Amino acid sequence: MKILVTGGAGFVGARLARQLLKQGRLDGRSISQLSIADMFPPPADLSADPRVRVHTGALLQQSELFASGFDAVFHLASAVSGECELDFELGLRSNLDSTRILLEGLRRAGNTARLVFASSVAVFGPDAANPLPDLVGDNTLPSPQTSYGTHKLMCEYLIADYTRKGFIDGRSARLMTVAVRPGKPNGAASSFFSGIIREPLAGVETSCPVSPDVRHPVSSPANTVQGLLTVFEASRETMGGRLALNLPGLNVRVGDMLQALEDVAGPEVRQRVRFERDERIAGIVANWPRGSTADRALALGLRPDASFKAIIEQYIEDCRQPGCPADALRGLNS
Amino acid sequence: MKILVTGGAGFVGARLARQLLKQGRLDGRSISQLSIADMFPPPADLSADPRVRVHTGALLQQSELFASGFDAVFHLASAVSGECELDFELGLRSNLDSTRILLEGLRRAGNTARLVFASSVAVFGPDAANPLPDLVGDNTLPSPQTSYGTHKLMCEYLIADYTRKGFIDGRSARLMTVAVRPGKPNGAASSFFSGIIREPLAGVETSCPVSPDVRHPVSSPANTVQGLLTVFEASRETMGGRLALNLPGLNVRVGDMLQALEDVAGPEVRQRVRFERDERIAGIVANWPRGSTADRALALGLRPDASFKAIIEQYIEDCRQPGCPADALRGLNS
Numbered sequence: 001m002k003i004l005v006t007g008g009a010g011f012v013g014a015r016l017a018r019q020l021l022k023q024g025r026l027d028g029r030s031i032s033q034l035s036i037a038d039m040f041p042p043p044a045d046l047s048a049d050p051r052v053r054v055h056t057g058a059l060l061q062q063s064e065l066f067a068s069g070f071d072a073v074f075h076l077a078s079a080v081s082g083e084c085e086l087d088f089e090l091g092l093r094s095n096l097d098s099t100r101i102l103l104e105g106l107r108r109a110g111n112t113a114r115l116v117f118a119s120s121v122a123v124f125g126p127d128a129a130n131p132l133p134d135l136v137g138d139n140t141l142p143s144p145q146t147s148y149g150t151h152k153l154m155c156e157y158l159i160a161d162y163t164r165k166g167f168i169d170g171r172s173a174r175l176m177t178v179a180v181r182p183g184k185p186n187g188a189a190s191s192f193f194s195g196i197i198r199e200p201l202a203g204v205e206t207s208c209p210v211s212p213d214v215r216h217p218v219s220s221p222a223n224t225v226q227g228l229l230t231v232f233e234a235s236r237e238t239m240g241g242r243l244a245l246n247l248p249g250l251n252v253r254v255g256d257m258l259q260a261l262e263d264v265a266g267p268e269v270r271q272r273v274r275f276e277r278d279e280r281i282a283g284i285v286a287n288w289p290r291g292s293t294a295d296r297a298l299a300l301g302l303r304p305d306a307s308f309k310a311i312i313e314q315y316i317e318d319c320r321q322p323g324c325p326a327d328a329l330r331g332l333n334s
Numbered sequence: 335m336k337i338l339v340t341g342g343a344g345f346v347g348a349r350l351a352r353q354l355l356k357q358g359r360l361d362g363r364s365i366s367q368l369s370i371a372d373m374f375p376p377p378a379d380l381s382a383d384p385r386v387r388v389h390t391g392a393l394l395q396q397s398e399l400f401a402s403g404f405d406a407v408f409h410l411a412s413a414v415s416g417e418c419e420l421d422f423e424l425g426l427r428s429n430l431d432s433t434r435i436l437l438e439g440l441r442r443a444g445n446t447a448r449l450v451f452a453s454s455v456a457v458f459g460p461d462a463a464n465p466l467p468d469l470v471g472d473n474t475l476p477s478p479q480t481s482y483g484t485h486k487l488m489c490e491y492l493i494a495d496y497t498r499k500g501f502i503d504g505r506s507a508r509l510m511t512v513a514v515r516p517g518k519p520n521g522a523a524s525s526f527f528s529g530i531i532r533e534p535l536a537g538v539e540t541s542c543p544v545s546p547d548v549r550h551p552v553s554s555p556a557n558t559v560q561g562l563l564t565v566f567e568a569s570r571e572t573m574g575g576r577l578a579l580n581l582p583g584l585n586v587r588v589g590d591m592l593q594a595l596e597d598v599a600g601p602e603v604r605q606r607v608r609f610e611r612d613e614r615i616a617g618i619v620a621n622w623p624r625g626s627t628a629d630r631a632l633a634l635g636l637r638p639d640a641s642f643k644a645i646i647e648q649y650i651e652d653c654r655q656p657g658c659p660a661d662a663l664r665g666l667n668s
Binding site: 088092100127128130138139140141144145147150153154157158160161164165240 | 422426434461462464472473474475476478479481484487488491492494495498499574
């Protein structure tokens with residue numbers, strides 16, 4: 001089986017690629033080749049695997065690759081929300097045109113490749129005519145408030161149409177906010193959901209820009225990868241006719257995230273987080289879903305993470321693996 | 335005020351252009367120029383008007399035109415549903431890429447042109463996970479079952495994002511099935527909704543491919559044009575944040591359409607329609623909405639046609655205007 005992971009050098013993509021290589025099989029078939037297409041080269045452990053082929057560069061340049069006959073595609077590559085708000089053309093190019101090039105290549109290959117598209121909870125938003133419900137579900141009317149969410153939604157519908165026509169066997173899974181992300185804070189407005197856990201564990205003081213009462217659906221990296229794999233392996237019949245579904249999210253208050261941090265790491269670690277309201281970020285986050293449901297994903301056997309404590313414990317365990325920066329847990333007494 | 339009507343040589347587009355020229359004003363401003371962009375040249379009465387400029391050819395070639403500083407745009411051009419099912423690239427090119435070229439041109443012009451996009455009731459469809467409700471409304475989750483409906487929906491969301499960014503002031507209005515259309519039957523599965531009225535009035539025998547119990551939302555040409563004008567003139571505040579709305583449709587049974595035909599034109603005319611089930615067409619129509627609501631359009635003061643009888647009377651009156659084929663009412667005793 002030949003697999004393609006776009007965005008396979010990114011955080012979720014590399015984790016998915018690693019999991020695929022580890023299990024060696026997908027949907028009952030042996031994995032002979034795993035291609036990683038990304039703007040950047042993947043981590044060294046991935047490129048060292050003899051099954052891995054690396055294609056570095058813009059997806060828009062890869063139309064020949066896409067037409068080369070993959071059995072399975074995980075399409076994760078995209079410019080992130082903040083970038084697309086700053087650079088409108090970048091969003092159109094990276095998140096809409098690139099998906100079209102990919103879909104056309106798969107169609108040209110003619111083997112009805114199965115594709116999982118990483119869509120996003122960002123397809124939902126409030127709207128004067130239609131305020132955001134307390135929980136966004138599979139049947140909530142999307143109303144994206146960013147170009148990123150707009151392009152994700154457009155791709156969902158395009159993939160549904162390519163699937164209806166029999167050109168591919170596509171499914172779209174809406175990822176919840178992934179936490180805890182390793183590495184540095186980034187420009188994303190959601191960065192603090194990881195930062196308020198990651199920084200104190202590294203011994204670094206940090207601020208939380210929103211009230212402890214903010215609630216949001218999050219998912220651990222491992223649970224997110226499991227969601228993508230399960231949606232891939234689901235039968236077309238199980239998926240139902242409409243192809244976009246929510247992956248499960250743990251709906252959690254910021255205050256409860258910090259309580260979990262204290263439970264896992266102690267009060268000194270938690271005290272490295274101070275509340276310092278940032279009106280810009282708080283304003284953006286106020287337009288985000290306060291929680292989600294995922295009925296169709298639950299029917300596939302998927303579940304949200306058990307608790308935010310379990311999410312933190314997963315992060316700590318990841319940080320103890322080889323290759324993780326030595327100072328990631330510098331703030332943890334253990 | 336400089337206005338652009340794409341698809342202005344088509345049936346609805348030409349009627350809209352005529353109405354604009356007749357009223358001479360739009361949204362309180364005098365119309366100095368009306369550009370018609372279409373694959374085909376417009377009817378002679380339109381091109382004869384000194385305010386009209388004609389741009390014949392594919393929209394994809396008109397990027398310079400689109401950037402030339404229109405104040406108002408009615409974007410009606412599109413390949414129809416049946417064509418797009420037969421030719422997948424045609425749909426992408428005519429209905430998605432052309433809209434993008436138009437939007438980019440308007441953005442480049444930099445004057446925040448107001449744009450009304452003719453979307454379609456075809457954005458709605460049944461789905462295994464989400465069956466079609468009896469009436470589709472502004473808040474019904476779209477699930478298009480054709481490429482045509484898919485691309486219309488994608489454009490709705492793209493227009494909403496261009497509007498959110500301040501590049502244009504866009505609104506999308508979902509047209510209901512327009513009846514009674516003049517001229518010849520065409521390949522559209524909806525062709526019979528006009529044919530069962532038009533043909534008998536012309537003295538021609540015709541068949542109805544679906545049961546008299548089929549119900550569908552329809553709108554007269556005049557009411558459809560009124561809908562586009564009213565949506566144009568609505569304030570941004572009245573439109574609310576989400577930009578696609580249903581235009582009002584008259585939800586009418588096929589049997590009641592024929593009863594209205596008998597009421598207007600007598601039993602001999604009605605008897606020119608025989609029921610002859612066509613499984614292909616009946617199958618397609620079974621996936622269409624059986625009716626619609628239009629709460630947001632009603633709030634703008636729009637209404638469905640008063641009755642199907644009034645729709646037939648409008649058609650007969652249109653056929654008595656100069657320029658209409660002499661035999662259009664040949665079957666009518668009057």
